[in-house]
Amino acid sequence: MKALTIRQPWAGAIAHQTKRVENRTWKLPARYEGARLLIHAGAQLDRDAKVYGPNLGVYGAVVAVATLTGCHYSDDGQCCGPWGMENVYHWTLADVTALEVPVPCKGRLGLWTPDDDVLVAVRKQVDLERTSA
Template sequence: MSTLTNSGDDWIRGLTVRQPWAAAILTGAKTIENRPRASWRPGWVLLHAGKSIDRWALSDQLVANTIRGRELVTGAVVGVARITGAHQDPDGTDPCSPWALPSMWHLEITDVHELTEPIPVAGQLGPWRPSPDLVARVLCGTTTPLRSHTSEPVRKTCAEAWNAENPGEARFVSDPPKGWRSDGHA
């Protein structure tokens, strides 16, 4: 699992995908997303489930088996993923994946992180730029690759929320303990 890294204001985009395709991506089974144009670049994306459901896809056996038992959330950011590349299969060759459609661009998707709670928001066609507030809400809601002693996911804590809930606590290892005087005496 890769670490989400912020490399400036333009480091993450939104990718809107209709259900049940978004749910299939969240399972980790669907590693190819089909697009008509090569307008995507490698990098992190907020995985947004569009407002509509592709009803035809629900009858496809591969899709039905992959998403069995999953809720099909719509109109919300449901995860974070990374696009590692995009390609088209050469004419006359077998598709690169059972999820790949001929003549389409295939976005290669890895490092999928499902949010513990979807965040309702409007998406749009093509790559879209999420607001800084939305990115902060999403990243504060993802789990870390760490596990607690009970094997439950450990949630990230946003600095602002932690500071508000723990006033007066040392925020860094280098912070002096409570009651420490600046002259070096307790």
């Protein structure tokens, strides 16, 4: 199982709102399409963001689990509604489950493998094997 660190408020928007695309400058490796992914709220705020809502103040913790359903490049950002940016890859997400209790841990750049204790704490709250239908 992999995790992806995302700055707030975007991690919270994935966990608690309707954000179902993550904008990245790099393409999702094909082997992760269809895989479950931990959404980790990074330690820093994206100061240019204008999104607010519940649990957006959580930093340095896993806040949700999602399924990576695909990846495509977008020149104009229009394909993924208000969340898509232009000239980046859109990683599409489904079956998002917010954790009732965020699991503290340090994040890393790129896709990273969480420690076993983090996975155990997440598994107590959500089924990591479930996939989207």
